[in-house]
Amino acid sequence: MSQPGASGDVLDGRIPRGPLHDKWDNHRFDIKLVNPANKRRFTIIVVGTGLAGASAAATLGELGYNVEAFTYHDSPRRAHSIAAQGGINAAKNYRSDGDSIWRLFYDTVKGGDYRSREANVYRLAQLSLEIIDQAVAQGVPFAREYGGLLDTRSFGGAQVSRTFYARGQTGQQLLLGCYQAMLRQVDAGTVRLHTRHEMLDVVVVDGRAVGVVVRDLLTGEITSHSAHAIVLATGGYSNSFFLSTNAVNSNATAIWRAHKKGALFANPCFTQIHPTCIPQSEEFQSKLTLMSESLRNDGRIWVPADPGDDRPPNQVPADERDYYLERMYPAFGNLVPRDVASRAAKRMIDQERGVGPLNNGVYLDFGDAIGRLGRDTIADRYGNLFQMYERITGDDPYQVPMRIYPAPHYTMGGLWVDYNLSTTVPGLYAIGEANFSDHGANRLGASALMQGLADGYFIIPTTIGDYLAPLLGEAPVPTDHPEFERSERAIRDQIDRFIALKGTRSAAWFHRELGRIVWEHCGMMRSRPGLEKGVAEIRGLRDEFRNDLRVLPQTSETLNQALERAGRVADFFELAELMCIDALHRDESAGGHFREEYQTENGEPQRRDDDFSYVAAWAFNRVGEWDLLKEDLTFEYVELKTRTYE
Amino acid sequence: MRITVRVWRQTGPSAPGRFETYVADRVSGEMSFLEMLDQINEELISDGDEPIAFDSDCREGICGSCGMMINGRAHGPLTATATCQLHMRHFRDGDEIVVEPWRASAFPVIKDLVVNRSSLDRIIEAGGYVSVNTGSAPDANLIPIPKDVADRAFDAAACIGCGACVAACPNGAAQLFTASKVAHLDMLPQGQAERYSRAADMVDVMEQYFGSCTNFAECEAACPKAISIDFIAMMNRDYLKAQFHIRRKRQV
Numbered sequence: 001m002s003q004p005g006a007s008g009d010v011l012d013g014r015i016p017r018g019p020l021h022d023k024w025d026n027h028r029f030d031i032k033l034v035n036p037a038n039k040r041r042f043t044i045i046v047v048g049t050g051l052a053g054a055s056a057a058a059t060l061g062e063l064g065y066n067v068e069a070f071t072y073h074d075s076p077r078r079a080h081s082i083a084a085q086g087g088i089n090a091a092k093n094y095r096s097d098g099d100s101i102w103r104l105f106y107d108t109v110k111g112g113d114y115r116s117r118e119a120n121v122y123r124l125a126q127l128s129l130e131i132i133d134q135a136v137a138q139g140v141p142f143a144r145e146y147g148g149l150l151d152t153r154s155f156g157g158a159q160v161s162r163t164f165y166a167r168g169q170t171g172q173q174l175l176l177g178c179y180q181a182m183l184r185q186v187d188a189g190t191v192r193l194h195t196r197h198e199m200l201d202v203v204v205v206d207g208r209a210v211g212v213v214v215r216d217l218l219t220g221e222i223t224s225h226s227a228h229a230i231v232l233a234t235g236g237y238s239n240s241f242f243l244s245t246n247a248v249n250s251n252a253t254a255i256w257r258a259h260k261k262g263a264l265f266a267n268p269c270f271t272q273i274h275p276t277c278i279p280q281s282e283e284f285q286s287k288l289t290l291m292s293e294s295l296r297n298d299g300r301i302w303v304p305a306d307p308g309d310d311r312p313p314n315q316v317p318a319d320e321r322d323y324y325l326e327r328m329y330p331a332f333g334n335l336v337p338r339d340v341a342s343r344a345a346k347r348m349i350d351q352e353r354g355v356g357p358l359n360n361g362v363y364l365d366f367g368d369a370i371g372r373l374g375r376d377t378i379a380d381r382y383g384n385l386f387q388m389y390e391r392i393t394g395d396d397p398y399q400v401p402m403r404i405y406p407a408p409h410y411t412m413g414g415l416w417v418d419y420n421l422s423t424t425v426p427g428l429y430a431i432g433e434a435n436f437s438d439h440g441a442n443r444l445g446a447s448a449l450m451q452g453l454a455d456g457y458f459i460i461p462t463t464i465g466d467y468l469a470p471l472l473g474e475a476p477v478p479t480d481h482p483e484f485e486r487s488e489r490a491i492r493d494q495i496d497r498f499i500a501l502k503g504t505r506s507a508a509w510f511h512r513e514l515g516r517i518v519w520e521h522c523g524m525m526r527s528r529p530g531l532e533k534g535v536a537e538i539r540g541l542r543d544e545f546r547n548d549l550r551v552l553p554q555t556s557e558t559l560n561q562a563l564e565r566a567g568r569v570a571d572f573f574e575l576a577e578l579m580c581i582d583a584l585h586r587d588e589s590a591g592g593h594f595r596e597e598y599q600t601e602n603g604e605p606q607r608r609d610d611d612f613s614y615v616a617a618w619a620f621n622r623v624g625e626w627d628l629l630k631e632d633l634t635f636e637y638v639e640l641k642t643r644t645y646e
Numbered sequence: 647m648r649i650t651v652r653v654w655r656q657t658g659p660s661a662p663g664r665f666e667t668y669v670a671d672r673v674s675g676e677m678s679f680l681e682m683l684d685q686i687n688e689e690l691i692s693d694g695d696e697p698i699a700f701d702s703d704c705r706e707g708i709c710g711s712c713g714m715m716i717n718g719r720a721h722g723p724l725t726a727t728a729t730c731q732l733h734m735r736h737f738r739d740g741d742e743i744v745v746e747p748w749r750a751s752a753f754p755v756i757k758d759l760v761v762n763r764s765s766l767d768r769i770i771e772a773g774g775y776v777s778v779n780t781g782s783a784p785d786a787n788l789i790p791i792p793k794d795v796a797d798r799a800f801d802a803a804a805c806i807g808c809g810a811c812v813a814a815c816p817n818g819a820a821q822l823f824t825a826s827k828v829a830h831l832d833m834l835p836q837g838q839a840e841r842y843s844r845a846a847d848m849v850d851v852m853e854q855y856f857g858s859c860t861n862f863a864e865c866e867a868a869c870p871k872a873i874s875i876d877f878i879a880m881m882n883r884d885y886l887k888a889q890f891h892i893r894r895k896r897q898v
Contacts, residue, residue: 059780074701075767077807078709094787130781137783139776139836141800148790166800172708173803180775187771195764218756247703281676284685289706388707391724391731394675457780506691508684553696558658559757561699562691 011264011617011631014418015119020637021101024123027419028462032469039064042468043476045212045227046070047199047254050079051171051449052432053233054178055456061185063461068225069182069191070214072198072249072564077179080235080247081452084171085292085385086155087163088135088449090128095152099160101125106638108447111157111337112412112440113591113607114640115270115615117633119419120438124447127454132164134457138177142166155445156293157337157645163446168292168385174449178456198564201487202230202258202428203477209261209428210477213487217564220556222488224479228471229427229464232258233456236411236433238271240572240579241523242515244408245277245290251568252575255415255434263423264617264629266416266436268575269583272443272592273524274409275341278392278402279361288407289392291364292385293445296334298369298378299402301325301341303362307352313363313401324348332645339442339592339605340645342406346524347603349405361403370398406524410448412439412592413582416617416631420463421455424617427467431455436615441591495556498566503548507566510545514569517541518576522583527596531584535577539624542573574623581618581626588612609640647673647734649682650742653698656755663755665744675735679722680705680712682734683745700759707731707870710806713813714759715746720810720868728808728870748813752820752855763809765855766823772851773844774827776836789835802830804871814868817857822865824852825881826873832884842891845884 016027034042042065046057049071057069073079091104104125109116136142136150142164143151152161166173185191194214201213203224211226237252238244259265276291302321309316324344326333336344345362348354355361370378375398379386386397393403415423415430417437423430432452439447477483521534551562589598589605590612598606615631648671656663668686677685680702687697702712707728714729716722722732737743745759753761791799803826811822828845831837837844859878866875 062779073703074763075807078703078711080704080709083704083706083708132786133783134780136786137776137778137836139831139834141796141803141830141834144791144793144796146793148792149787169708169804176803180770183767183771184775184777247709248705249703282674284677284681286681286684287705388731391727392733394733394735461780504692506688508688550691552691552694559699559760562697
């Protein structure tokens with residue numbers, strides 16, 4: 001589509017024709033194809049090699065395209081998709097418990113609080129079947145029943161058992177599957193892999209994305225790479241909160257710099273707070289560790305009924321415990337969606353019923369389950385998670401309940417994309433968590449892995465042909481084009497500026513302070529005064545960052561982790577402001593975005609569908625100044641209802 | 647707690663290295679080992695000194711980025727624990743800790759504690775996969791896999807590719823890494839078609855980079871995922887069989 005114009009423009013998601021269940025088929029028939037013999041004449045850059053990026057690179061390579069894949073890791077196997085523990089959904093209905101593509105679609109739209117695009121979500125549910133088939137064929141060792149068939153379990157937001165899992169390491173096993181598929185293509189020569197390279201800019205010529213500029217993290221060398229199309233698969237931006245469940249190097253630089261080159265940024269305020277993380281224990285903590293949501297299958301969540309009760313958990317009798325999720329939401333109980341469970345935990349702690357040394361957690365108790373099923377069964381289901389908890393806290397969860405608290409986990413916002421996963425810059429695609437796509441205002445458990453792989457294995461390899469086919473015979477823009485040189489110069493200037501500053505504080509210090517502001521004002525609960533204060537504080541701290549940063553060593557021609565971090569934190573500063581601005585404009589509560597001004601008498605979020613049933617997509621003018629564009633969300637197949645889990 | 651750390655500092659692959667001593671005096675037992683290094687780095691930067699370079703990412707024991715020799719042991723004193731999951735409560739106030747990069751000729755030092763482990767990826771490229779193009783897979787439940795087989799394959803698949811096995815091995819061998827992948831795929835029906843070529847190709851590439859296995863079993867002791875050396879026997883058996891299979895294939 002053409003470059004969007006000024007404020008008030010309406011975006012077109014380019015939803016295909018026909019009834020919902022035919023849209024993807026119709027689209028595959030309607031879009032242009034690239035003849036197999038011609039695919040090798042196209043070069044595609046894939047940035048990021050997690051679930052989405054590696055599966056895309058592998059599949060594009062299999063199809064015959066020339067793929068240049070970039071990652072800042074030393075190996076693609078380290079991408080943070082590897083840390084996803086719980087599982088991946090698929091509407092296989094292997095258990096005959098009433099599941100179907102339609103139900104997975106419905107649960108996902110409802111779970112996302114009716115802020116996702118129906119056509120995309122339906123396609124995701126359709127493709128979920130093939131993802132499991134593909135992963136099993138690759139040798140992903142999913143859990144099995146004794147009869148040899150695949151085992152499943154339940155996740156939050158669903159009343160069927162559709163989550164496939166590989167112990168508590170599902171993300172790792174799925175990532176290794178696509179990493180291996182990609183390395184097979186590296187060996188075959190269709191994919192060229194560039195490790196320890198960080199993308200620092202997208203180059204746009206005549207309105208099209210034509211290449212990227214990257215920095216070799218070991219030598220500091222800055223190089224340009226051109227291609228017919230570029231796919232960003234660089235993950236989410238939860239690390240804008242500093243403390244999150246993301247890997248410490250996860251960052252927003254690739255998508256943010258693409259945004260500054262014209263790609264719209266959609267729904268930045270939709271960040272998911274995951275309910276089951278280990279609470280913060282000390283000031284220098286660098287990250288929060290998530291305990292899989294699957295634990296809520298057997299764990300019961302409670303706090304002492306009386307505020308200030310600081311007895312050890314095993315001394316609190318059953319009738320003096322408040323199993324508050326089971327009390328408030330009897331139908332879903334401990335398996336309510338993540339945003340609901342998170343807010344409930346925050347309320348308990350705000351009522352001074354928090355547990356643990358810092359009174360900053362709630363109990364996730366396996367006592368009943370161990371009594372009912374035996375220790376061995378629990379160890380078989382969750383053993384490695386229990387071990388991880390014990391490593392981190394020093395407590396044995398077989399003996400005492402775990403302590404959990406919500407933490408920033410996954411971002412539903414990201415680059416705006418149409419049905420083809422194309423951003424508003426032609427030739428530039430965003431897949432996986434890097435786009436805003438399918439999750440709406442909240443993400444159901446076990447749906448992120450599904451989306452990353454659907455995008456990478458099945459969608460982008462198909463839709464990218466529609467853009468490439470008319471470009472047959474056109475060579476990529478040469479990297480000595482002035483736009484490449486301009487990008488390279490701008491990157492060098494920024495690096496030189498960081499090094500020349502010689503201030504007093506590290507990028508890590510600024511990042512921690514920024515995170516405190518974002519968490520306090522744009523975290524689990526938001527309010528107009530809080531957000532306005534947040535914007536002011538972010539701007540103030542950003543000014544200090546620009547004047548008082550200290551980067552050591554003072555050279556870019558070597559591995560310099562402080563310098564890498566400085567660039568990422570600079571981008572987080574700008575993004576954090578947009579997160580607050582987006583949260584301010586959305587005068588409603590939806591999913592992970594809870595505005596205190598918009599809640600029911602029971603404290604449940606209050607959507608305002610007549611006014612806010614749209615995707616908010618922001619066009620960049622300059623830092624602090626964005627134009628709002630809207631994509632109207634129309635719900636033809638699901639009725640917009642108040643989300644209830646009672 | 648007050649902890650003294652002697653850290654290997656090396657500015658580049660060909661530069662000489664040396665130990666430097668630093669003191670962290672606000673260490674809490676809840677901190678991970680890497681968070682203690684973060685704290686030292688913050689202080690180094692505020693004193694105008696260059697921070698210690700080390701790799702880490704997920705900090706929850708699964709990405710395999712981190713890893714260093716701590717008092718001569720890969721990933722430190724605990725068994726089945728990656729460095730990021732090692733917490734300072736396992737050390738005592740006043741302890742002196744020696745920290746070095748992985749020691750293996752196949753892993754050249756890049757800087758300080760950061761080493762180049764890309765030779766592990768070369769082994770996977772040689773055949774550590776099932777050749778199946780996207781979209782051509784049959785229904786997932788078409789081939790039942792007994793639970794104990796799937797579980798055993800998973801035990802092998804749990805490898806995080808950190809390189810501790812190589813660093814702990816007196817010979818700098820990568821048998822445990824390679825065997826975990828070979829065994830994972832060789833145990834599953836999906837892996838049978840390429841079973842022998844996989845074992846042969848991966849072992850051949852492994853031997854280009856790494857030392858020989860002489861059954862010290864230090865790798866198993868150092869592995870943060872407690873992967874068993876039994877898988878090495880499985881790999882060796884398949885490698886041996888592969889010599890006959892491959893010869894037969896060539897004769898056809």
